[in-house]
Amino acid sequence: MISLSPRLEMVLSLVPERVGCCDVGTDHGYIAAALAHQGRKVIALDVNRGPLEQARRNLERMGLEGRVETRLSSGLEAVEPGEVDCAVIAGMGGELIAEILEKGIKDIRFFVLQPQSKFYELRDYLSKNGFCILKEVLCREEQRYYVALLAEARGGNLPLSEAEKHIGPLLLRDRPPLFCEYLASRRREAEKILEKIGEAETPRREECAALAEMFRKYEQGGLSHGC
């Protein structure tokens, strides 16, 4: 058994059964290690040599070096079409994740994505570029909330509302146990920025005020029930 943090456990829980995977931005290599431990084909990728070396050392320590191929790669560049059916891209900003997808998805069908920021931008990209969001989950690790999603490349459009892009269409629909705490933390973030901006009339002020209001509305149940 490989012991993972709640965030990494959440990421792993979204990977469809039995598919071969690549782990983009592997860094420490723990996601790749856990996937290999499940008996899957795994390719660990990183754009930087240092993190890739770190991943190799950790895999060796766990006796998994022969079960994970490591490649220096910007995004999915070093993956050939047909090599794997799922890509995990975790622990990066949503805009960077969208940039990686935009450069070419190499016939990969499933994407487990865990953005650290820019959630709106990532969902906006997915909605306009033929991805369907199949699952969305939340976790808390050391007072911080994390979101992850499983997307499938299907073609076609997935129209999302502004609130769905900010918060997540399936989180809004299913309101999982951490939902209200998560929204409260997003609201507090927006309120902190508002405090810093003070009375200055800037577009950023209006944007943050609208966001804080939106998070409050859905915390209180939106148009349906509250928490």
Ligand SMILES: C[S@@+](CC[C@H](N)C(=O)[O-])C[C@H]1O[C@@H](n2cnc3c(N)ncnc32)[C@H](O)[C@@H]1O
């Ligand atoms: C914060 S770490 C995340 C590590 C791990 N995926 C996780 O979720 O804990 C980000 C890693 O992504 C790598 N990275 C950044 N941009 C990348 C890109 N365009 N392609 C591949 N790897 C990238 C960095 O070198 C770093 O090792």
